[in-house]
Amino acid sequence: MPISIDKQVLELKNDAASYSKLGDFSKAQKMIKKALELKPKSKNLAHELAKLNLKSKNYEVSLKILLDLEEKVSKKNILYKDIGLAYSGMGNLEKALYFSDKSLQESQGYIEAQMLKGKTLRELENYEEAMTIFDKILSKDPNYRDALYQKGKINHDLGNYRQALDLFDKVLALSPRDTEVLEAKGLSHDELDEYREASEAIMKSRTVENETIYNDRGVALTRLGYNHKAIDSYRRALSSNPKYAVCWFNLGKALFRVGDLKEALRAFKQSTELNPKNRSAWNNRGVTLRQLNRLEESLDCYDRAIALKKSYSWAWHNKGYVLELLDRPRESLDCYQEALKHKPSPSEHGGDEWEKLKKDTNKAIERINKIIGG
DSSP states (O other), X not given: OOXXXXXXXXXXXXXXXXXXXXXXXXXXXXXXHHHHHHSTTXXXXXXXXXXXXXXXXXXXXXXXXXXXXXXXXXXXXXXXHHHHHHHHHTTOHHHHHHHHHHHHHHOTTOHHHHHHHHHHHHHTTOHHXXXXXXXXXXXXXXXXXXXXXXXXXXXXXXTOHHHHHHHHHHHHHHXXXXXHHHHHHHXXXXXXXXXXXXXXXXXXXXXXXXXXXXHHHHHHHHHTTOXXXXXXXXXXXXXXXXXXXXXXXXXXXXXXHTTOHHHHHHHHHXXXXXXXXXXXXXXXXXXXXXXXXXXXXXXXXXXXXXXXXXXXXXXXXXXXXXXXXXXXXXXXXXXXXXXXXXXXXXXXXXXXXXXXXXXXXXHHHHHHHHHHHO
């Protein structure tokens, strides 16, 4: 059966996102260009291509695409904001300010446009007006990260280093591993001649940055099918932070894909010990144990996953399969039927994966009914 154009475009967009995470914007752009060959009139794809050019700092190319879209799109708030970003990247701050205002005329409450305007005003050293914008954002959301950070940067620019540190600490209380803020905090400490604190903040920034980069790189490589390279990337992240639970989970999935079940099990075990609330890690640990023919242990893992989310259809299906292997058909049937009651969200293998699960589960139910009926 031929793959539909929409599905081909979706695959190309996903590949583009993966290459973008790897920092390979050239390949990401090639994927979007291929998608545009399939859907040459797609305004969304053209806008996506412009955004990739923004990320790769091809501001003139991005601007040309965006300006060409101006007469073609009806909702222009995001478009004008991106045009403003392109002008900002080119150093034309007056134009960046103009298009941030145009974006806000289209949608007064558009926070990204407000942030662009505030950052541009800060770069123009119009600190008072910039601060007013950030304060307005924070009045609605006191924990808005970018506004707190930008207020901190303004205070640093003005020499108010203690106030800057207070604001940076507010961000770090919400997100202790924010590398950009850690580095800014280090610079403020440095200005106060607090060299030990400055060194600690900057060193932590570099360590966190490395582990995050290598984990994200691993995710992108896995998506593109480069599992062995992904494994190397995850291991580099874990060498910086052995308690990085999500990275252990990602490593387990990559190891499972290449057939290294014992190492995959070790990775999933680490992940569940570091974060016992990750139901997907418990489910994957169960699948790996099943593959190793450790069926009773596998059941315990599925039960842990289901205890965290009663509607976890994948864990119900997997538990049903293990009970079937253990020759416990009635219990198996109950689990398979439970699996069909709960359609997973798109983030938990929705769409085609759900259709496959339904098909497999219905076949299993037929199989069990024949056994019970026979």
